[in-house]
Amino acid sequence: xxxxxxxxxxxxxxxxxxxxxxxxxxxxxxxxxxxxxxxxxxxxxxxxxxxxxxxxxxxxxxxxxxxxxxxxxxxxxxxxxxxxxxxxxxxxxxxxxxxxxxxxxxxxxxxxxxxxxxxxxxxxxxxxxxxxxxxxxxxxxxxxxxxxxxxxxxxxxxxxxxxxxxxxxxxxxxxxxxxxxxxxxxxxxxxxxxxxxxxxxxxxxxxxxxxxxxxxxxxxxxxxxxxxxxxxxxxxxx
Ligand code: UDP
Numbered sequence: 001x002x003x004x005x006x007x008x009x010x011x012x013x014x015x016x017x018x019x020x021x022x023x024x025x026x027x028x029x030x031x032x033x034x035x036x037x038x039x040x041x042x043x044x045x046x047x048x049x050x051x052x053x054x055x056x057x058x059x060x061x062x063x064x065x066x067x068x069x070x071x072x073x074x075x076x077x078x079x080x081x082x083x084x085x086x087x088x089x090x091x092x093x094x095x096x097x098x099x100x101x102x103x104x105x106x107x108x109x110x111x112x113x114x115x116x117x118x119x120x121x122x123x124x125x126x127x128x129x130x131x132x133x134x135x136x137x138x139x140x141x142x143x144x145x146x147x148x149x150x151x152x153x154x155x156x157x158x159x160x161x162x163x164x165x166x167x168x169x170x171x172x173x174x175x176x177x178x179x180x181x182x183x184x185x186x187x188x189x190x191x192x193x194x195x196x197x198x199x200x201x202x203x204x205x206x207x208x209x210x211x212x213x214x215x216x217x218x219x220x221x222x223x224x225x226x227x228x229x230x231x232x233x234x235x236x237x238x
Contacts, residue, residue, distance in 0.1 A: 001040050001235060004053045005070055008035060008060045010077045016061060017090045020178060024100060024152055027176040031057065031167055034084045034180070036064035037228035038160060038220070044231075048165045055168070061087070065204040066225055070232055081204075084182040088189055091153050091178065096123035103146045106134035106157030107186040115190035134158045139166060147174045154179045157186040 009016055023030050033039065033052060043050045052058060061082040062068045071078035095102055104112065112133050119126055129149045132142045134157060143166045146154055154177055156163040163181030171179055187193040196209035211217050
């Protein structure tokens with residue numbers, strides 16, 4: 001897992017967002033992976049995720065606090081989390097400012113409807129090229145359609161690993177664009193789900209808030225975050 005940690009950006013959030021600004025300005029294509037313990041644990045059993053993390057063209061950002069700490073432990077200068085929701089919020093503002101085009105794919109129909117209303121009201125200059133909920137039958141076809149529409153920004157919210165796998169399958173045909181798998185971020189952006197209060201975020205306890213709000217996440221937390229710590233420990237003794 002160390003080799004994937006080493007690929008994670010050492011930029012601060014501000015520096016990384018500036019990099020995205022430049023990429024958009026220069027029409028540079030980019031696939032961003034928001035790395036958390038779940039991503040890294042999946043790489044052990046899912047060959048597609050393994051290949052995606054290994055692909056030198058992909059940009060990896062530290063989404064979880066455990067990932068930030070693990071990077072620091074191996075001597076990297078990773079300072080803070082850069083989450084999917086941070087990226088989404090920044091990109092929406094930038095798209096509004098610079099009239100960029102956007103494609104949204106994922107989340108429920110209701111969540112998307114709320115989000116479209118919000119975008120029209122708060123980010124009126126965004127060119128919304130495509131919006132599809134994530135419960136349609138032919139997701140491959142939708143992803144292909146989005147690539148053909150050539151958006152500046154594409155947010156795919158189908159959950160890991162499906163969102164990353166779909167993007168990786170079709171992005172080679174894209175001429176430009178920032179593509180990101182954003183998990184539950186559209187639920188939060190639409191106002192359907194609340195992000196943790198600022199104090200939880202500041203104390204790096206956002207994971208705890210999500211468990212309190214959705215106790216069924218405990219199993220997922222154990223299988224990913226806790227086991228991640230064991231795997232890291234084992235690797236450091238090897
Ligand atoms: N989702 C979807 N289609 C599916 C399964 C999930 O669009 O077939 C969406 C779901 O509605 C949610 C997101 O994918 O908006 C995954 O959210 P989750 O909270 O699991 O992601 P996390 O942020 O924990 O990675």
